Amino acid sequence: MKTALFTNVAVAALLSTALAPTAFADTVAAADPVADEAITEVIVYGQGQSRQIQAVKASELALEAPGTSPLKAIDKLPGVTFQSADPFGAYEWSTRIGVRGFNQNQMGFTLDGVPLGDMSYGNHNGLHISRAITNEDVARVELTQGAGSLSTASTSNLGGTLQFFSRDPSYDMGGELAGTVGSEAMHRLYGRFETGEIAQLNNLRAYVSIADQKTDKWKGGSEQKQRQISAKAVMPVGEGELSGFFNRSERREQDYQDMSFDMISRLGRDWDNFQPNWALANxxxxxxQQAAIQSALTGVPVAPVYPAPVGTVDDAYYYGAGVRDDNLGALSLSYPLTDTISFSGSVYKHTNEGQGLWVTPYQPSP
Incomplete structure (x- = not known):
């Protein structure tokens, strides 16, 4: 659903008129002059917005399949397009998002005010939202179409901003446990424990969650795996609030082969990398390699003859894979200084370890 933010106006009107009772006579008693006065009071509340803001709430995010990227959930909003090679929208190499003609490289993305970069694969200035937080822990997503607010921590928000907000810990102790199974040997387990308010720690409340997911690729061989561990705590500080979160992601994914229109017409939409068919890849x-050697010896280009249905050396590799381990943490403080002035600030740190692997025919194995 979309939620448009406009200036909210509340109007309260009080009209009172009192007339003296009519006597059973030819004359009518004069009305009280005070009762004839109409008293009207208009009270206006609200805050204006100079841009359109649309929101997807937790209740709508919960309608998506567990493990679905929060990016895919906003595809329902007007003017938004999203595409991915996998059904969860979490395979980062293939995900693309656009808003009214602007691509993701021209948009800003944040999580609780922490900049996430531009959602490109292996971006240098942030972290993909699929690795930054699991979708069960997202409270809402806000999309600003058009140039983003100056308060957004991003250097690429010309085409709009996507702000993700994590859920706050519950005031009561409790938790959640959920399991999901599906086709392609997909299974996922999610659990969250809520501490509730802890009076001995100044009413601090917190939660810890873990999600473990594994599924086979819907075409080709091998599997995609991800484990996420998240924690968040909120504590009152006077009239303000101190909050912090820590998210860890461990991701092991096998790539889908990039497909051109020519490849789809020659090889079909179910074509993928060779794994586990090592014989064909070899x-x-x-x-x-034989054609390259003959060309080098004779000085005459020799065209390789590939086994059907392969037409070019780049039709498929044996496999491609990504290994990613990420840690993202932040500490934020918001505090009102006066009735009209408040302070808010955050510090954060992101560490990333990983590698990309491609097994191609260009270099022969030793």
């Missing part, structure tokens, strides 16, 4: 590599 034949393609041998054909490429």
């Amino acid at each position: 034949q393609v590599g041998a054909a490429y």
Whole structure:
């Protein structure tokens, strides 16, 4: 659903009129002059917005399949397009999002005010939202179409901003446990424990959650795995609030082969990398290497002859894979200084370890 933010106006009107009772006579008693006065009071509350803001709440995010990227959930909003090679929208290499003609490289993304970069694969200035937080822990997503607010911590928000907000810990002790199974040997387990308010720690409240997901690729071989551990705490500080979160993501994913229109027409939409067919991958590599050697010896270009249905050396590799371990943490303080002035600030840290792997026919194995 979309939620448009406009200036809210509340009007309260009080009209009172009192007339003296009519006597059973030819004359009517004069009315009280005070009762004839109409008293009208108009009270206006609200805050104006110079841009359109749309929001997706936790109740709407919960309608998506567990493990779905929060990015995919906003695809329902007007003017938003989203695409991905996997059904969860979490395979980062293939995900693309656009808002009214602006692509993701021209938009700003934040999580609780922490900049996330531009959602590109392996971006240098942030972290993909699919690794930053699990979708069960997202409270809401706000999309600002058009140039983002100056208060948004981003250097690429010309085309708008997507702000993700994590859920706050509950005031009561409790928790949640959920399991999901699906096709392609997909299974996922999610659990969260809520501490509730802890009076001995100045009414601090917190939660810890963990999600573990594994699924086979819907085409080709191998699997995609991810484990996420999240924690968040909120504590009152006078009239203000101190909050912090820590999220860890461990991701092991096998790539889908990039497909062109020509490849789809020649090989079909279910074409993918060769894994686990090592024999076919080895034949393609041998054909490429033999043609390269003959070309070098004779000085005449020799075209490789590949086994059907392969037409070019780049139709498929044996496999491609990504290994990613990320830690993202932040500490935020908001505090009112006066009735009209408040302070808010955050410090955060992101560490990233990983590697990308491609097994191609270009270099022969030793």
